[in-house]
Amino acid sequence: MRSLWTAATGMRSQQFNIDTISNNLSNVNTTSYKAQRAEFKDLFYTTLKRANVLDEQERPVNLEVGHGVMPAATRKDFKPGSFVETNGTFDLAIDGDGFFGVLLPNDEIRYTRDGSFKLSVDYDEGMLVTSEGYIVLDEDDNEIFIESGITDITIDELGYITGADEDGEPVDLGRIKIVEFTNPEGLLSEGSNLYSQTVASGEEIPIDAEEMRGRIVQGYLESSNVQVVDEMVKMITAQRAYEISSKAIQTSDEMLQLINNLKR
Known part of the structure; x- marks a missing residue:
């Protein structure tokens, strides 16, 4: 199932996000440290049906499904600290x-x-x-x-x-x-x-x-320009996103189990 691999990319990306956040928090007292922010982009898409407005059966939108997410960059915030x-x-x-x-x-x-x-x-x-x-x-x-x-x-x-x-x-x-x-x-x-x-x-x-x-x-x-409260909020958000991706894997596994049991 495509959802297994898609959800796995979400878990890997959120793990990278947590790594970045934890590095920021560990350097909260580091002189002149500049906070980093993880940036992501979606992976390629499989187009099942393309939009078509040239014939009698007009389809104004594509039918496509994505394959997840990947880390794209870590951006430093050079805003001065106090x-x-x-x-x-x-x-x-x-x-x-x-x-x-x-x-x-x-x-x-x-x-x-x-x-x-x-x-x-x-x-x-x-x-x-x-x-x-x-x-x-x-x-x-x-x-x-x-x-x-x-x-x-x-x-x-x-x-x-x-x-x-x-x-x-x-x-x-x-x-x-x-x-x-x-x-x-x-x-x-x-x-x-x-x-x-x-x-x-x-x-x-x-x-x-x-x-x-x-x-x-x-x-x-x-001083470091890391805002501890902001980083904690980002950490909670990343943790919840990680849990949701893991839940998607569990759901896909249960669906596969149901399909396997149909033969019985």
């Missing part, structure tokens, strides 16, 4: 569109909205890095160094880093790399709050200070 005050010197949040650029040990660039940066000290010099030790890049794709003795470090809304030397004179330490993408939803999630560019996302578009539509906020971190 800001959490940390008062950390190197804790940064992007108020608006954009991503920070970081350099991996294999010299590949990745992108993140997680601005919980740290200072990696080597002898008398410090370097701005992520929690995993990945290098935070400046607008020229170079490392950001902070020499010992530099105090009163501030990062303004445009991403410029300044400090004061031992004599109290201002020191320019560079500007953090900020980029955007034509289609950020096309970015590939790699874990550790990192994204990589793809053909779908397009290449990175550096944001110059004069062109910034958002701002950098020092001493704050962007």
Whole structure:
């Protein structure tokens, strides 16, 4: 019976939906995490009779039956999360569109909205890095160094880093790399709050200070944009849809059993 396989696709799809929802809920406290939404599309149809309005027996609609559903995509919601005050010197949040650029040990660039940066000290010099030790890049794709003795470090809304030397004179330490993408939803999630560019996302578009539509906020971190209540409602809906699909399989099995018993 076609209904057995059709209902099975519904169960598989709702299982995928639950997997997506559970991932959102597990990352409710992850810095800068963006909630995902599972999207589905119906499978192909078998047309038993086609619409025909050219002869005497006009049939205005088709007679067709579908074969179920399949996951089509997972879409990220890049709506910004709320800001959490940390008062950390190197804790940064992007108020608006954009991503920070970081350099991996294999010299590949990745992108993140997680601005919980740290200072990696080597002898008398410090370097701005992520929690995993990945290098935070400046607008020229170079490392950001902070020499010992530099105090009163501030990062303004445009991403410029300044400090004061031992004599109290201002020191320019560079500007953090900020980029955007034509289609950020096309970015590939790699874990550790990192994204990589793809053909779908397009290449990175550096944001110059004069062109910034958002701002950098020092001493704050962007929280996850997952709405727990919404995710719970989605979970209940997915669970009920899963139960209905399983009920359709049970009903089809009972119908097959009745057919088999006709011979007796």
